[in-house]
Amino acid sequence: MSDSARRSRTAVVIPAAGRGVRLGPGTPKALRALNGTPILIHAVRAMAASRAVSLVVVVAPPDGAAEVKNLLDAHALPERTDYLVVPGGETRQESVRLGLEALPEGVTTVLVHDAARPLVPVETVDAVIEAVQEGAVAVVPAVPLADTVKEVEPAAEGAGGAPEPVVATPDRARLRAVQTPQGFAHETLLRAHRTVTEAVTDDAGMVERLGEPVVVVPGHEEAFKVTRPLDLVLAEAVLARRRANDGF
Numbered sequence: 001m002s003d004s005a006r007r008s009r010t011a012v013v014i015p016a017a018g019r020g021v022r023l024g025p026g027t028p029k030a031l032r033a034l035n036g037t038p039i040l041i042h043a044v045r046a047m048a049a050s051r052a053v054s055l056v057v058v059v060a061p062p063d064g065a066a067e068v069k070n071l072l073d074a075h076a077l078p079e080r081t082d083y084l085v086v087p088g089g090e091t092r093q094e095s096v097r098l099g100l101e102a103l104p105e106g107v108t109t110v111l112v113h114d115a116a117r118p119l120v121p122v123e124t125v126d127a128v129i130e131a132v133q134e135g136a137v138a139v140v141p142a143v144p145l146a147d148t149v150k151e152v153e154p155a156a157e158g159a160g161g162a163p164e165p166v167v168a169t170p171d172r173a174r175l176r177a178v179q180t181p182q183g184f185a186h187e188t189l190l191r192a193h194r195t196v197t198e199a200v201t202d203d204a205g206m207v208e209r210l211g212e213p214v215v216v217v218p219g220h221e222e223a224f225k226v227t228r229p230l231d232l233v234l235a236e237a238v239l240a241r242r243r244a245n246d247g248f
């Protein structure tokens, strides 16, 4: 498939409507600065860096669509890509659905990428797109776990710090930590978001509930999610390393 054919069919939905409670009080997480530029703009640039992407739909905080439009206008973004902003919902799942409903006809491949993962390398984005375009209906970038994982009986709410009984130790070799962008055949993801009613924490999980196959491709350590304050420190360090490497 030619480059231009790919471009006309691949869109990205960026859910950016979360508050960022775990990052601490302040402006919505996606609008907070990372090296002087909003986290969201880093994420949009990371996705638009792929030459396959022709449309980016940003799902803004419900009362922040105008502010996000202004932000996109104020930052230099690749001109080959179109940008759309829609207001988001109460949950990530609802925000993604609202973004999907805004996609035009003719999109065949759709990626969903957290604004909170601003540093994903373009090689990971392209690998996910390629896997979808080669026939997978749902593709998830993921990395092996660095820690042993225990399943526990969670302590009651409000009993933080109380010992939690261990239920099992899953075989770590079979586990993956899942990142974004996750890539899908457009029709499949839309069907999942229109039919699955349970709360699910990632989009591939919704496709799993349809009984459709999901595959994992290698993710990247720099595609981590900015969730807690220490993640911002790490993100600044990654950017500093990139600047230093560019200098050589």
Ligand SMILES: Nc1ccn([C@@H]2O[C@H](COP(=O)(O)OP(=O)(O)OP(=O)(O)O)[C@@H](O)[C@H]2O)c(=O)n1
Pocket (backbone or CB within 6 Å): 014, 015, 016, 017, 018, 019, 020, 021, 022, 023, 029, 030, 059, 088, 089, 090, 091, 092, 093, 095, 096, 113, 114, 115, 116, 117, 225, 226, 227
């Ligand atoms: N109602 C929501 C909630 C989350 N998100 C987006 O989903 C992505 C992943 O969510 P997460 O990192 O959990 O962000 P928050 O929900 O903002 O974080 P927290 O749970 O700490 O408030 C983020 O880009 C976030 O903006 C969204 O679009 N709409």
Ligand SMILES: C[C@](O)(CO)[C@H](O)COP(=O)(O)O
Pocket (backbone or CB within 6 Å): 092, 114, 177, 178, 179, 180, 201, 202, 203, 225
């Ligand atoms: C979609 C996701 O980033 C994959 O790891 C993750 O599930 C989002 O979870 P969150 O609790 O909404 O951050």
